Amino acid sequence: MADESFIHPRLATIHDVLESDRSDLAPYIRLAERLGARRVLDIGCGTGVLALLLADRGVEVVGVDPATASIDVARGKPGSERVRWIHGDAGALPPLQVDLVTMTANVAQAIVDPQVWRTTLRVAYEALRPGGTLVFETRDPARRAWEEWNRGASYRVTEVPGAGGVESWVELLEVRGPLVSFRWTFVFAADGQVLTSDSTLRFRERRETEADLVAHGFLVDDVRDAPDRPGREFVFLARRPETSH
Template identity: 60%
Template sequence: MVDEYGARSVLDVGCGTGTFACLLARRGIGVVGVDPALASLDVAQRKLGADRVTWIHGDAAALPADLRVDLAVMTGNVAQVFLTDQAWADTLRHVRAAVRSGGRLVFETRDPARRAWEDWTPEHSRVTTDVEGVGRVESWIDLLAVDPPYVSFRGSVRFESDGALLTSDSTLRFRTQDEIERSLAAAGFDVEEVRDAPDRPGREWVYVARARGAARIGA
């Protein structure tokens, strides 16, 4: 989609460990990656192409006031980590300020009707991976609570070498299309289209929203 829209500058919101940002940078795209997890950014900055990315520690409010990009993206269902209406609205406003008029915001979010959380069990999610320099690593997900529109789960990682177990609890919000489209309009975006996710057909919505008019950050 970066190629489709001819984007030469990209804002990666919730860039995590920087895989996508570094991929784009190695292709000559100007990239800004922002994430509140400093540990993830530490990993990102050790990857090939990381020296060509502008890394920002923080949320969308930390973006420079003069930043203007052709395209902003939220991958990995980042759009679902904003639990309150205010947090989501604030993020969209700050992203809108960073996208030039006529530029686009692209993100994917799960269709709540597909009830993805029903597969968030050890039986359905357990994966074992051989990691170079680390050994075998086992990971899985446990569903903790379903309280629509919120779903909470625990991710677990066990290292075979010493038996160490790391866990992380998370909550996601499953918004309806009406909620998403009203929030985008309020932030200064027009929904251009909603696509299917090619790698998860029928399970997610891929939003393409176009920035309209002059961007303004509300109080």
């Protein structure tokens, strides 16, 4: 189940303005270029920012997301006809053969159910051509990012074209083992509407994630830093082995 910030039409519509800095996507684009990827599957594509950036570069992209409102926003953007949009989780995908599978931002951590996570890795493996790459990021649990998730550190007012000022902030709700829950609040100055969006992320240890990948047949090529967040994230690059002859 997607969070309200992605499934509520009013929140999905303003998502790109609230998250306007997407410099985190640049390494994914560079990786696609370095690999010469011509076909990409973007799992948890959201409002389609990465999918459309890749499509602008002539890449054939399939974007899948369980949030209808986010997919609707993506479909309404210029150039969206160049992307194949699918509503659902990874298990809803038809047979594919791609060069690269991506899960950006919080996507991998938002898959908190172990069975759904296993299904996602299986589907990613099956969608990749032999030699194809899966790349995704997760926060390093040792950095305890949730300790900064409070109103004082996150409060801001964003001017949204056509919507006016929107106040937003995050508050930590609960830390239970590897699961961390938090709530975003949004206040619309135009009419005073208050909307909230609760989220839970799973903080996986590096060894746990590597073991999951190996268990699903991947070769782990690299675990690196996110360039814009050094020391905070694990970026996993895993490959489907070439078919043996």
